Amino acid sequence: MSDQTLAQFSMLSLYSAMGVLTLAMLAFAAHLAWLLPARDEAAEHVEEYELVAAGGVSDAEPGPATSAAAYRPGDGELPSRARSAGGIASSLTILGTLLLTASTVMRGLEVHRMPLGNMFEFALTGSTFVMLAYVGWSLRRNLRWLGLFVTGPAVLVLGLAITIWYVDGAELMPSLKSYWLVIHVTIATLSMALFGIGAAVNALYLWQDHVERLGARSFMNRLPGSRQLEKLAYGLHIIAFPLWTFTVIAGAIWARQAWGSYWNWDPKEVWSFVIWVVYAAYLHARVTTGWRRQNAAIIALAGFACIVVNYGIVNVFFVGQHSYSGL
Amino acid sequence: MSGDVVQPRLGLVGWLRWAWRQLTSMRTALLLLLVLAVGAVPGSIFPQRSIDATRTAQWLTDHPTAGPILDRLGFFEVYASPWFAAIYLLLFTSLVGCVLPRTKQHLKALRARPPRAPKNPDRLGASLVETVDGTPDEVLTAWRKTLRAARFRVDSHDDNSLSAEKGYLKETGNLAFHLALIGIIVGVAVGHLWGFKGDVILPEGQTFANTLSRYDTFSPGPQVDAADLTPWTLTLARLDAVFEEDTTREGQLGMPRDFTAHVEFAPTAKAPVEDRTIKVNQPLETGNGTVFLLGNGYAPHITVRDAQGTVIYSDATPFLARDNNYKSVGAVKVPGATPKDLGFAGLFLPTGTITEHGPESMFPQPLDPYLALTVFEGELFPDGAPQSVYELDDSAMTQLRAEGSDQPLRLWIKAGQSIDLPGGRGSITFDGVERWAGLSVRTDPGKSLTLGAALLALAGLIAMLTVRRRRVFIRVSEAEPDAEGRQRTLVRVGALAKDDDEGMTDELAGLAERVKDHR
Ligand code: HEM
Numbered sequence: 058m059s060d061q062t063l064a065q066f067s068m069l070s071l072y073s074a075m076g077v078l079t080l081a082m083l084a085f086a087a088h089l090a091w092l093l094p095a096r097d098e099a100a101e102h103v104e105e106y107e108l109v110a111a112g113g114v115s116d117a118e119p120g121p122a123t124s125a126a127a128y129r130p131g132d133g134e135l136p137s138r139a140r141s142a143g144g145i146a147s148s149l150t151i152l153g154t155l156l157l158t159a160s161t162v163m164r165g166l167e168v169h170r171m172p173l174g175n176m177f178e179f180a181l182t183g184s185t186f187v188m189l190a191y192v193g194w195s196l197r198r199n200l201r202w203l204g205l206f207v208t209g210p211a212v213l214v215l216g217l218a219i220t221i222w223y224v225d226g227a228e229l230m231p232s233l234k235s236y237w238l239v240i241h242v243t244i245a246t247l248s249m250a251l252f253g254i255g256a257a258v259n260a261l262y263l264w265q266d267h268v269e270r271l272g273a274r275s276f277m278n279r280l281p282g283s284r285q286l287e288k289l290a291y292g293l294h295i296i297a298f299p300l301w302t303f304t305v306i307a308g309a310i311w312a313r314q315a316w317g318s319y320w321n322w323d324p325k326e327v328w329s330f331v332i333w334v335v336y337a338a339y340l341h342a343r344v345t346t347g348w349r350r351q352n353a354a355i356i357a358l359a360g361f362a363c364i365v366v367n368y369g370i371v372n373v374f375f376v377g378q379h380s381y382s383g384l
Numbered sequence: 385m386s387g388d389v390v391q392p393r394l395g396l397v398g399w400l401r402w403a404w405r406q407l408t409s410m411r412t413a414l415l416l417l418l419v420l421a422v423g424a425v426p427g428s429i430f431p432q433r434s435i436d437a438t439r440t441a442q443w444l445t446d447h448p449t450a451g452p453i454l455d456r457l458g459f460f461e462v463y464a465s466p467w468f469a470a471i472y473l474l475l476f477t478s479l480v481g482c483v484l485p486r487t488k489q490h491l492k493a494l495r496a497r498p499p500r501a502p503k504n505p506d507r508l509g510a511s512l513v514e515t516v517d518g519t520p521d522e523v524l525t526a527w528r529k530t531l532r533a534a535r536f537r538v539d540s541h542d543d544n545s546l547s548a549e550k551g552y553l554k555e556t557g558n559l560a561f562h563l564a565l566i567g568i569i570v571g572v573a574v575g576h577l578w579g580f581k582g583d584v585i586l587p588e589g590q591t592f593a594n595t596l597s598r599y600d601t602f603s604p605g606p607q608v609d610a611a612d613l614t615p616w617t618l619t620l621a622r623l624d625a626v627f628e629e630d631t632t633r634e635g636q637l638g639m640p641r642d643f644t645a646h647v648e649f650a651p652t653a654k655a656p657v658e659d660r661t662i663k664v665n666q667p668l669e670t671g672n673g674t675v676f677l678l679g680n681g682y683a684p685h686i687t688v689r690d691a692q693g694t695v696i697y698s699d700a701t702p703f704l705a706r707d708n709n710y711k712s713v714g715a716v717k718v719p720g721a722t723p724k725d726l727g728f729a730g731l732f733l734p735t736g737t738i739t740e741h742g743p744e745s746m747f748p749q750p751l752d753p754y755l756a757l758t759v760f761e762g763e764l765f766p767d768g769a770p771q772s773v774y775e776l777d778d779s780a781m782t783q784l785r786a787e788g789s790d791q792p793l794r795l796w797i798k799a800g801q802s803i804d805l806p807g808g809r810g811s812i813t814f815d816g817v818e819r820w821a822g823l824s825v826r827t828d829p830g831k832s833l834t835l836g837a838a839l840l841a842l843a844g845l846i847a848m849l850t851v852r853r854r855r856v857f858i859r860v861s862e863a864e865p866d867a868e869g870r871q872r873t874l875v876r877v878g879a880l881a882k883d884d885d886e887g888m889t890d891e892l893a894g895l896a897e898r899v900k901d902h903r
Contacts, residue, residue, distance in 0.1 A: 225636065235665040288886070295849040302845055306838045314665050317676035317826045318581070319834070320572075321435065322463050324428035331421045338417040345410040356418070363421075371428065 060167045064226055067163035071181070071219065074156035077149050078188075078212050084146035085204035091139035092276040143201040150208060154188040157215075161185045168226040173242040179368075180218035182243075184211045186250035202280045206257040237311035241304060248300035249364055252336075255293035256361035259354045262286035266351060287350055291343065294357060298336050305329050328367035335360040407474070408481035416475040423471050427462035430454065434461065476569060483562045490555045497539040498547035501857035505545075505878030508857065510889045512877040512896055520544055520860040523873045526902040527858050530895055536856065546858040551882070557847025560840055567837025574830030580604040580673075581827075587683040587700040587820040591619040594672065594825065614672035619648040619657075623680055623819040627748045638709055638748050645677050645821045662823075672827065679822025681705045681712055684732050684755055684799075685815040688718050691808045696720045702820045703732040704774050709745040710734050715776040716757075716812075717764050725764040726809065728795075729776040730757035734817070738796070750799075750817045757795045757812075759784040759805065853882035854891065 161181050164172040172178040191207045194200060266283040268275050281289070308329065313319040320326060339360060342353035394402065406412055431439040440460050444451040458465030506513050516523060527546055531538045536548035582599035586592050594617070596602055596610040604610060626642040645662040651671055662668045668675040683700040690696050696718055703714030716728040733745040736754030743756040762781030771777050784793040787806045795803055795812065802813040856879045863872040877896070881888040 237665075299842060299846050299849065302842050306835075306842060309838070310835070313828075313831065314667065317667065317674070317678060317824045318828070319831060322427055322432060323435070327424055327428035331424050334417055334421040334424070338414055338421065341410060341414045341417060345414050347411065348414070 060226070063163050063167040067160045067167060070156050070160035070163060071215070074153050074160055075212060075215050075219075077153035077156060078208050078215075081146050081149035081153055082205060082208040082212055084142050084149060085201065085208060088139050088142040088146055088201055089205055089276050091142060092136070092279040143204075146204050146208075147195070147201060150188070150204060151192055153208075154185075154192050157181075157185050157188055164226065171239045171243060173238065173246065175224050176222040176368075177218050177224050179242070179246065180214050180222055183246045183250055184214050184218075186247050187211050187253055190247075190250055190254060203254075203257065203261070206261065207254060210253065210257070235311060235314060237307060237314065241307040241311055244300050244307065245304040248297045248304055249368070251293050251297035251300065252361055252364055255290050255297060256358055258286055258290040258293060259357050262290055263351060263354055263358075287354065290354065290357065294336065294339065298340065301329075301333055301336065305333055324371050325367065328363060328371050332360055332363045332367060335363055404481060407478050410482075413475070413478050413482065416471060416478060420471050420475060423468055424462070426459050430459045430462075432460060432462065434464065472569075476566060479562055479565065483559060486555075487559050487563075490552075490559060493555070494552060497541075498537060498549040498855060500541040501545035501547050501859055502878070503859075504876065505857035505859055506876040508878030508880045510879040510881075510892045512892055513875070514896075515863045515872050515874050517866070517870060518873055519871050520862060520873045523860050523875055524858070526899050527875075527877075527895075529902045530899045531856060533898070534895060536854075544860050546856075548856045548858075549854070551851050551853035553847050554851040554853050554882075555848075557844040557849075557851065559844070561844030561848060564837045564841035564844060567840065568834050571830040571832075571834030571837055574833060575605075575828040576830075577605045577607045579826065579828040579830065580608045580610075582673075582825045583678075584823050584825070585679075585681075585702050585820050586618075586620045586823055587702060588620050588623060588818045589700075591617055592823065593617045594670070599825075614651075614670070615653045616670045616672065617650045617653070618668075618670075618675065618823075620645060620821050621648055621659075622646045623821050625680060625748070625819065640748070643677060643680055645823075662821075670825075673825040674827070676824045676826065677821055678824045681820055681822070682710060682732055682734060682750065682753075683818045683820045684714075684753070685818060686716055686728075686755070687813040687815055688716070688721070688726065688810060689813070690722060690810040696810070698815075700818045700820075702774075707745070708748065710748045711743075711745040714774050717773075717776070719764050721809070724761045725781075726805075727760040727762075727764055727776045727778070727781055728757045728812065729760065729778075730755065730795075732756075732817075736798075743796070753799045753814075753817050755795065755797045755814050757797070759793050759795065761809075852887065854888060855880045856892070856895070 161172055164178060164181060168174065168178075172182055187207060188211055191200065191203070195203075261277075261280065262283055265277050265280060265286055268277040269283055280286070308326070309319040312321065312326070335356060339353055339357040342348045342356050343350065431443050433440045443460075444455065447454075454460065458467060462468055502508070505511065518526075524540075524544070524546060528538050528540075531546070531548040534550070536550040537552075538546055538548045540546050580603065582602040584592055584598065584600050592598055594613050594615055596613065602610070622645075624642070624644045624646070625640070628636045628639045628641055631637050643664055647660050647662060647668070648657045649660045649668065649670070650657045660668055662675060662677045664677055667677070681702060681704055683702040685700045686697070687695060688697040697716065697720070701714060701716055703712035705712045710733075712732040712734075713730070714732060715730075718726040718728075731743050733743055733754045733756065734750040735745050735747040735752050736756070737744055737746055737752075743754065760776060760778050760781035760783050762778075764777070764781070765771070766777065766780035784806065785791065786793045793806065797803055797812065797814040799814050799816055802811050804811045856877065858878075859876045861874050863874040866872055877892065879888050879892045
């Protein structure tokens with residue numbers, strides 16, 4: 058296939074992926090909405106998500122508590138509607154992720170390198186990593202409750218990518234021609250993808266914590282409890298943090314190759330450092346006696362805010378050596 | 385009755401001890417980390433003098449009120465400012481104060497035995513109680529083997545119990561990580577004290593020798609003696625520059641694609657010359673400094689003659705690129721002209737054209753090079769102060785006017801062309817174009833230490849975040865023999881994890897499974 062054809066197929070695949078993922082997002086939203094417990098005593102007992110169960114199993118074989126509620130006339134359909142919406146959402150997510158991966162791979166073939174040379178490619182690859190991480194993880198546990206909070210941001214980022222960040226595929230500037238680009242930026246993207254999912258789970262944790270305190274009825278009651286959510290978020294962060302540490306080290310090695318000095322306090326480097334320090338503070342806050350877990354979660358969310366600043370603002374508006382946004 | 389509570393008085397030592405305890409607490413460390421993050425941000429918002437002095441000066445001119453105040457507060461030199469140093473020095477003091485005692489403790493723990501098993505281990509977090517075949521001794525031996533295989537350190541304080549512990553690597557990793565951070569700081573400091581960096585703009589055909597006087601700018605660390613520079617030499621034979629020529633991709637025409645400097649390098653004054661190349665991601669190691677190719681541009685060759693036709697200036701004159709198409713600015717200073725010094729200032733355009741906004745370049749390659757110059761006459765160096773070679777100080781000069789007009793004289797010279805200056809001042813010739821390479825020579829004797837420490841920190845981090853610290857305690861006692869009179873044993877196992885760690889139950893179940901293989 059010629060580069061032109063590849064470019065066309067890549068975009069076609071990207072548009073299809075966005076369409077499918079948008080539908081998946083809607084299905085996940087319906088899934089959550091229909092989870093809302095009916096105003097009924099029995100609903101209290103409706104199946105809780107079972108965190109340790111393999112994905113799908115707990116849905117396919119409702120436990121006795123579920124059946125009790127499910128066979129009550131009237132509100133019985135709610136969980137089953139939620140169940141089918143969740144199933145549809147999961148299938149659409151897998152399809153969308155495959156299309157998205159195909160789009161990224163074809164972009165890479167088109168430009169004959171890792172598709173990580175400008176903001177558009179970065180957003181494309183980053184979203185692909187997020188979706189692959191989510192799909193991979195949901196093979197091991199039931200993560201339908203998280204689907205909306207992953208597909209939503211992914212669709213948003215892809216939307217930004219094709220509208221304001223889009224540039225045609227092109228060869229790289231000389232300073233970007235290095236295998237360090239592949240190492241540094243791939244790990245950075247993967248790490249940001251995990252921080253992103255971690256931020257979504259942490260936000261859900263804070264929300265869940267709030268709901269539990271109020272004792273209010275909400276579809277949140279069907280999600281994992283706040284303690285569980287907090288631990289899941291932590292688990293994601295302790296994978297992402299060493300990856301980010303590696304990213305910063307690899308970036309420094311590359312900076313010395315390309316610019317002569319491993320650290321120049323260029324705006325991009327400043328923000329990578331800030332992100333690293335904020336997440337280190339999060340890990341500390343979690344083990345500091347007298348600090349509430351909620352506050353630790355807020356620090357982690359601040360860390361993700363810094364990632365958004367680093368990617369969305371520093372890349373585009375700040376003057377520095379990392380001028381590769383292609384805009 | 386007196387209601388006064390007499391507070392014990394803290395002496396100076398008491399206060400110091402209190403302050404030290406505060407400083408080395410986790411809370412303070414957390415706070416300092418957050419302050420460090422916030423403190424680093426202004427350096428990305430305001431231009432930094434050490435990185436871009438021109439932009440900093442511009443900012444100060446544009447903000448006459450805020451500028452000087454922020455300058456006094458160190459906002460244009462954030463990473464060298466006293467307050468930023470205060471933050472990280474406090475943080476590292478806290479770090480040392482925190483980590484050293486922990487290291488001592490950990491070294492002791494590494495040599496110590498796991499503690500005695502509690503009376504009822506099955507009351508611990510994860511537990512298992514079962515009655516199995518065999519004597520208590522046989523059961524203990526099976527458990528001992530299993531735990532050893534699972535890399536537990538196993539010990540026994542009496543005949544009917546086992547204590548086992550694993551995951552010492554977690555704390556080792558934690559300490560290695562924190563200590564390695566100190567190594568990074570030391571490496572950075574070594575680089576600052578003993579490293580130097582110097583920049584030079586070298587036109588094609590010219591030779592650079594590694595001595596202080598040949599550098600355009602040279603910033604040595606306080607411990608560097610410029611007399612110790614190794615006198616290697618480097619001649620720029622040719623600089624190749626490739627730009628995008630494909631017109632079909634939007635916004636990409638003229639984007640840089642490759643820069644290669646072909647140089648002739650001699651590692652010492654007497655050594656034979658070797659052909660080498662320097663590219664953007666491939667610096668040249670000289671043995672005393674690494675040479676990086678950090679910039680490039682054009683040096684139009686310009687000749688100025690006086691009225692008699694005698695050459696009074698003839699040189700490749702570097703101009704600095706101002707945009708992606710290498711519209712470049714520069715100046716030609718001719719001190720020996722008569723009756724007064726002559727100065728030319730203006731633009732070089734590799735592919736020149738005149739648009740409604742003035743002279744512009746259409747493409748970065750020298751397809752149709754032009755010079756656009758204005759001319760000044762007077763005193764070039766009025767106060768003898770050093771000045772930029774790319775700019776004309778016109779404070780003691782007057783601009784020449786076009787003949788019969790009060791408009792400034794503008795010269796538009798195509799490569800190969802010569803133009804006579806008005807009033808019998810001679811002529812200027814644009815002979816042709818050469819390229820120059822912007823080379824930066826740097827040494828950093830601390831970089832290996834920094835890199836080693838950073839990798840150690842990464843390894844420590846992975847160990848501390850992934851390894852689990854777990855303890856297992858076992859007690860056995862004789863149980864009723866079975867129907868055939870064989871010996872049975874009651875085993876009570878308890879497992880404890882240092883942090884809330886859900887895997888403990890699974891690990892215990894796995895261990896119990898494997899014990900059967902050892903029986
Ligand atoms: C340069 C700044 C520092 C950085 C980047 C840093 C980073 C970290 C990280 C990433 C962790 C892992 C937390 C976890 O196990 O989840 C950690 C743990 C720890 N840090 Fe720091 N730290 C720094 C300074 C300090 C200071 C100043 C202290 C002492 C006051 C300290 C004491 C500790 C302790 C005691 C732990 C282990 C907590 C546990 O028992 O799990 N750190 N640090």
